[in-house]
Amino acid sequence: MAKKSGELSERKKQILKAIVNAHIEGGEPVGSKSILQSAGMNCSSATIRNEMAELEEMGYLEQPHASAGRVPSELGYRFYVDSLIEHYAMTTQEIAQINNLLRVKMGELDQILSAASHLASSLTNYTGIAIQPRSGSVSISKFEGIFLDPAHFILVAVSSTGTVKTKHIHTEFPLEEPTVAKLTQVLNETLVNLPAERITLPIIMDLESRMGAESGMVGPVIKVIYDLLSDLDSGAVSVSGIDQLLQYPEYSDTSQFRALLGALEKKDDILDLVSTKGNESDISVLIGSESSVKVMNNSALVFKPIVKDGKTLGAIGVLGPRRMDYARVLATLEGLSGNIENLIQPNQQITDGGKPNG
Amino acid sequence: MAKKSGELSERKKQILKAIVNAHIEGGEPVGSKSILQSAGMNCSSATIRNEMAELEEMGYLEQPHASAGRVPSELGYRFYVDSLIEHYAMTTQEIAQINNLLRVKMGELDQILSAASHLASSLTNYTGIAIQPRSGSVSISKFEGIFLDPAHFILVAVSSTGTVKTKHIHTEFPLEEPTVAKLTQVLNETLVNLPAERITLPIIMDLESRMGAESGMVGPVIKVIYDLLSDLDSGAVSVSGIDQLLQYPEYSDTSQFRALLGALEKKDDILDLVSTKGNESDISVLIGSESSVKVMNNSALVFKPIVKDGKTLGAIGVLGPRRMDYARVLATLEGLSGNIENLIQPNQQITDGGKPNG
DNA sequence: TTTAGCACTCAATTCGTTTGAGTGCTAACT
DNA sequence: AGTTAGCACTCAAACGAATTGAGTGCTAAA
Numbered sequence: 201m202a203k204k205s206g207e208l209s210e211r212k213k214q215i216l217k218a219i220v221n222a223h224i225e226g227g228e229p230v231g232s233k234s235i236l237q238s239a240g241m242n243c244s245s246a247t248i249r250n251e252m253a254e255l256e257e258m259g260y261l262e263q264p265h266a267s268a269g270r271v272p273s274e275l276g277y278r279f280y281v282d283s284l285i286e287h288y289a290m291t292t293q294e295i296a297q298i299n300n301l302l303r304v305k306m307g308e309l310d311q312i313l314s315a316a317s318h319l320a321s322s323l324t325n326y327t328g329i330a331i332q333p334r335s336g337s338v339s340i341s342k343f344e345g346i347f348l349d350p351a352h353f354i355l356v357a358v359s360s361t362g363t364v365k366t367k368h369i370h371t372e373f374p375l376e377e378p379t380v381a382k383l384t385q386v387l388n389e390t391l392v393n394l395p396a397e398r399i400t401l402p403i404i405m406d407l408e409s410r411m412g413a414e415s416g417m418v419g420p421v422i423k424v425i426y427d428l429l430s431d432l433d434s435g436a437v438s439v440s441g442i443d444q445l446l447q448y449p450e451y452s453d454t455s456q457f458r459a460l461l462g463a464l465e466k467k468d469d470i471l472d473l474v475s476t477k478g479n480e481s482d483i484s485v486l487i488g489s490e491s492s493v494k495v496m497n498n499s500a501l502v503f504k505p506i507v508k509d510g511k512t513l514g515a516i517g518v519l520g521p522r523r524m525d526y527a528r529v530l531a532t533l534e535g536l537s538g539n540i541e542n543l544i545q546p547n548q549q550i551t552d553g554g555k556p557n558g
Numbered sequence: 559m560a561k562k563s564g565e566l567s568e569r570k571k572q573i574l575k576a577i578v579n580a581h582i583e584g585g586e587p588v589g590s591k592s593i594l595q596s597a598g599m600n601c602s603s604a605t606i607r608n609e610m611a612e613l614e615e616m617g618y619l620e621q622p623h624a625s626a627g628r629v630p631s632e633l634g635y636r637f638y639v640d641s642l643i644e645h646y647a648m649t650t651q652e653i654a655q656i657n658n659l660l661r662v663k664m665g666e667l668d669q670i671l672s673a674a675s676h677l678a679s680s681l682t683n684y685t686g687i688a689i690q691p692r693s694g695s696v697s698i699s700k701f702e703g704i705f706l707d708p709a710h711f712i713l714v715a716v717s718s719t720g721t722v723k724t725k726h727i728h729t730e731f732p733l734e735e736p737t738v739a740k741l742t743q744v745l746n747e748t749l750v751n752l753p754a755e756r757i758t759l760p761i762i763m764d765l766e767s768r769m770g771a772e773s774g775m776v777g778p779v780i781k782v783i784y785d786l787l788s789d790l791d792s793g794a795v796s797v798s799g800i801d802q803l804l805q806y807p808e809y810s811d812t813s814q815f816r817a818l819l820g821a822l823e824k825k826d827d828i829l830d831l832v833s834t835k836g837n838e839s840d841i842s843v844l845i846g847s848e849s850s851v852k853v854m855n856n857s858a859l860v861f862k863p864i865v866k867d868g869k870t871l872g873a874i875g876v877l878g879p880r881r882m883d884y885a886r887v888l889a890t891l892e893g894l895s896g897n898i899e900n901l902i903q904p905n906q907q908i909t910d911g912g913k914p915n916g
Numbered sequence: 917t918t919t920a921g922c923a924c925t926c927a928a929t930t931c932g933t934t935t936g937a938g939t940g941c942t943a944a945c946t
Numbered sequence: 947a948g949t950t951a952g953c954a955c956t957c958a959a960a961c962g963a964a965t966t967g968a969g970t971g972c973t974a975a976a
Contacts, residue, residue: 229938231937231938231939232938232939233937233938243949243950244949244950244951245938245950246940246949246950246951246952247948247949247950249938249939249940250940250948250949252939253939253940263939264958265956265957265958266938266939266940266955266956266957267936267937267938267939267955267956267957267958268937268938268939268956268957268958269937269938269939307725307726307785308724308725308726342704342706344702344704344714346700346702346714346716348700348716354714354716354722356702356704356712356714356722356724358704358706358712362726364712364714364724364726366666366714366722366724367665367666368665368666368720368722427665440823441823442800442819442823443816443817443819443820443823446812446813446815446816446819447816451812452812454804454809454810454812455804457804458801458804458805459801461800461801461804462801465798465799465800465801587969589968589969589970590969590970591968591969601918601919602918602919602920603919603969604918604919604920604921604971605917605918605919607969607970607971608917608918608971610970611970611971621970622927623925623926623927624924624925624926624969624970624971625924625925625926625927625967625968625969625970626925626926626927626968626969626970627968627969627970
């Protein structure tokens, strides 16, 4: 029996770590002999077997079938990630790649995030994910109408998180430029910083009275604004490098992979996952069934929220098999998110000629 | 021997059609006997076999191996699509679905297209694709600056195709609202309708002189405008329902499916395909190697450009196995594109209460 | 030109055999 | 106590022979 249940001897840790590492690399059950080599241990395979049997009893290892090697269980990975993992240092090449590709993409958040997800995928060889969460209560901090021609104008809305959305609006009755200017002004006077649920009838009536003769356009415009707000609030998930997953044998089961694809497309599950964990600003590691999305039972999702001024603006993540190279993935996400947060703190956008004042 | 090479007897056509239909439905090689039943023919299976042998010699059929049934060749599908296909009439339910889902999504073109691609996928059970092609020479037809605070403003650009793009711009020196207004005016006076290659140094210098004291911001703004133009011109591909493909046995070969996924993500190949065929406004059907994208050799791509005022604004398409249900796909794309073109011709956007005057 | 009949082909299925990596256990050893 | 050599045991995977059956091509008669 082990000394104390819940306590792992140094040697057990060493063995567990070796097993996890080997299994991450090869994907196949690892046996007692191969451990002797991979970790330079000075004992016999029989001893390792004994230890492995105990580790299995404690729940850290599993055996696919009686005459096979051992595979880390979910608990085993958990322990590995929490206590055994070794920090992976990115190569200068990788760092340079991140810097170069992201610097070019500076600009809107969604573009940065999606570029980051591409990078995450190509650096880790898993699937990269960029998430803009449902924030729950978005409002619009600035409106602007752009007159196009007597039948069309564009409504631009800047959200409280900085996102910009636009909608074309077609009017049946001829429109003049001053009318659009007036609308812009009135909207900014009445609707700024109001979440959808606080745009009530009295406010709309106020808006109509301020528009005077042109009050007829208020109703449709309000509808467009509702659309904009729900757009802003609907969250977005962009996925890159799904094809990468197919290189891992765990996804050769087509039906399971198909279900995973479906979940990624529906995007709801992913958004839920991220928003439940989203208040933390640290990296989350969800291994297998920890994610409560049943189709991800054999997968792992690692993601890091992107935070600015205490607000979670998005997240980038990596999805892969349960036996993913956590060390590398964690390092990559840290590197990416650091870079992104630098880009968002807008400190050098227009000083094109000048050098960034670091 | 056949009467004249290149001419198919009625009976041959009937047989070919029956084979294609059966193979589309079942996915397996079809034998002489099963044709007797599916097409109500009054001859024996031996006769059919003779005909099939000739059809094979002519290149319309193929035999996976000596003792198997026949499978339509690429040429066979081509002939089927060109001459044998029967028009499929969508059910009223399907039509209603299109109407409902697209009507809600009215608004920006990219949203409509992506909704349409979702619909295409769920109606056909293949993968839906929405494409906004590289137009080659985009220009900006209207600029607007939106002042946020002394360190930030937003540049809005309305492209010649109606697309709207925005960029946050950060300035190092304090900024005032009138400056942004002035910039807006100057940009509209100097850069409207100029494609990127015609924004030359003299023009930029003109711009700087017009900005007077604030000429320092011109350089960076120009850079942003270049970005916007290349953004507008870079094309976009949005894919929905890739998971659908996995239900077809032709994609159970993982490595091939993986390559296909990769091609869809790179999006270049798809954009090229569509833009080479893009001047036509009719539906294109690319079967197997016709598409010149080698990874699509066992697939078929059907797409329909969305045209307004003679300009190709986008395209929606369906990607599936070579044995795709062309009749249904063609009907679905026709239905969708008709609907989209109606939505784009903006004829009822703001008459919310009134009924569409169609 | 069509058709019945028959020999032939060949992928797919089935089933028994072999192989070998890896284990668990026991008994000796330190 | 803990460790180790040795050995019997297990079981998935790989291999291969035999069987099956759908479907063909050919031939000779109608």
